[in-house]
Amino acid sequence: MVNRFGIILLCLLLLAACGEPKASGKLHKVGLLVPETINDQVWGTKGFNGMLKIQSKFHVEVFYKEGMTSQAVVEQAVKEFDQKGVNLIFGHGSEYAEFFNNISKQYPNIHFVSFNGDAKNKNTTSLTFKSHAMGFFGGMVASHMSHNNKVGVLAAYEWQPEIEGFYQGALAENKDTKVSIEYVGNWDDKQKAIQLADQMLKNGVDVVYPAGDGFNVPVIEQVKEHGLYVIGYVSEQSDLGESTVLTSTIQQVDKLYVKVAEQYNNGNLHSGNLSYDFQDNVISLGKFSPLVSKEFIGQLNRQIDHYKKTGELPK
Template sequence: MSKIDSQPKNILIFSLCVAAVLIFVMLYQSSGILFGKNSDETEDSSMQKVAILTSDEIRDQSWGSLAYRGQLKIEEEFDISTVLVSDLNTQERMLEATEELIKEGASLFIGHGREFSETFTYLAEKYPDVFFVTLHGMGKHKNQAVYTYDQRNLEYFLALAASMKSETKQIGVLESTKEDKRHSKFQQGLAHYAPEVEVHTQVVNSRDDGKKAVELMEQLLQKDVDVIYSKGNAFNQDVIEYAKKKGVYIIGYLDDQSYMAKDLVLTSLLNNVSEAYIAIMNDYFSETGITAGVNELTEEDGVYQLAPLGPMFTHEEVDYIMREIEKFNAGQLLFEED
């Protein structure tokens, strides 16, 4: 056979070898998928493994999305391996997921909400070498801690902002839960700054039920409400969209929600929960470690603040609100408690 006749055969053999190499490389790179690796997890056997658990789904504007941000933040700041598990909305799911992750080597658990307190209290006694932390809630064992913060003091000044922009002197509140209603300082702020204002409160009993939130919002509007403090995580998207149709002012929650309606969102109460995650990890890697029991975070830790006031406020109004906050922080301003 001539060299010319053998060229096609050589080309074919060479092509098959190249294809085989490419297939091998693709299979190697995708082995994480083939063998069931969690895309939310970064693994290194030499690293401390931190598990973050949330009962919520991970989606835009949700409470669960803040757990995801916390995960990204601590991965960026610390040499650790993390895994995030969401939608643990029953005690059974919480228990099952936590014990499975303990078997996989997780040494620190962060429960994204007080709902993990009961499960962690049970497991803390069972696994003394694992540390359990919840955002808010309770804990009683030496390997259990709570990181909490009370952003409600800023509600005094949300009330001041709302009173400045309400023409009808009818102001509404959309609460996520009855628990929030019992502890709100918004009404105390209104009693101080604008005692003539009437407050109307509706409880959605959900963080993300936009349909029900809008139905209750319509009931508030029928009472001539023209400013609504909406504490709804995910349901605020629906509330703000409806506010745009009705032309009423909104106070946002968790994020700066002015991007949805800059001419209608007065301000927002920000929860920078990822800073709480940073505080937890700083303590975990400190010489003394995490202090068991309740660890109180403050505004200085960066976990909460007011978003910038909207364009509907004059410079004089903004200056007045800022001065009132400064006076309060300096202990020069007191509000009557219920």
């Protein structure tokens, strides 16, 4: 079976060796569904790394399927997972919440986990990163390091909480900072993202926050060519240029998946919609560029610690 782009869907990978000890609790085998590929080096790769860590910690078999973009292919994948004894399935995206709501009652022995959706059944859970504070601290760094007092956010969609967070953080650091915000309208439209970023740079923006995991890497490469700066998104992106990437706002999906698997294994994974923030140690800022002063980094880390303890952002 192939999808409309001709990608082979029956792409199972067994990661655990036969004969290894199994998890001592409720967890048997784990499945992952991704809409595109596990080789994108950003979102899909982070989900796959989560599976590797689950396999390593719990010594269970884990599987994945790529190109899962419709109800029909998801239903077929879940059927195959069920036949293999999988009882915890991660749908690596917001689209899977509705897919899982539609079929989860047919599989009462499987728990279905999705992202950024609305889980409605007792064996479904949706995970959400509370990314407002993540964007806030990224905005502080951008504003602090901007020579022109002009920073820009290149977002996928208006609903992303990190966008408002970035705006507020930039102004909290320097009230004279001007924040430009543009929306690509898609996670993966690299061409449009590059065009919008180019216009920002022409308008004097010297720090860009490309808040879309499908287009952030080419945008970073574009900004690097101009000798300007970025705030990385979702992954640690300092390896793309420590003189370009001032820091990264990291969502540690792999660590969160291990946390969820552990909760399920212990019988205490809740259904419904769950959210996670800095306090849960699954959101963080990444490595700082050597261009960022140690004094500012120390100040920022103290503010992050204060936020973890109190939930209060700098004013």
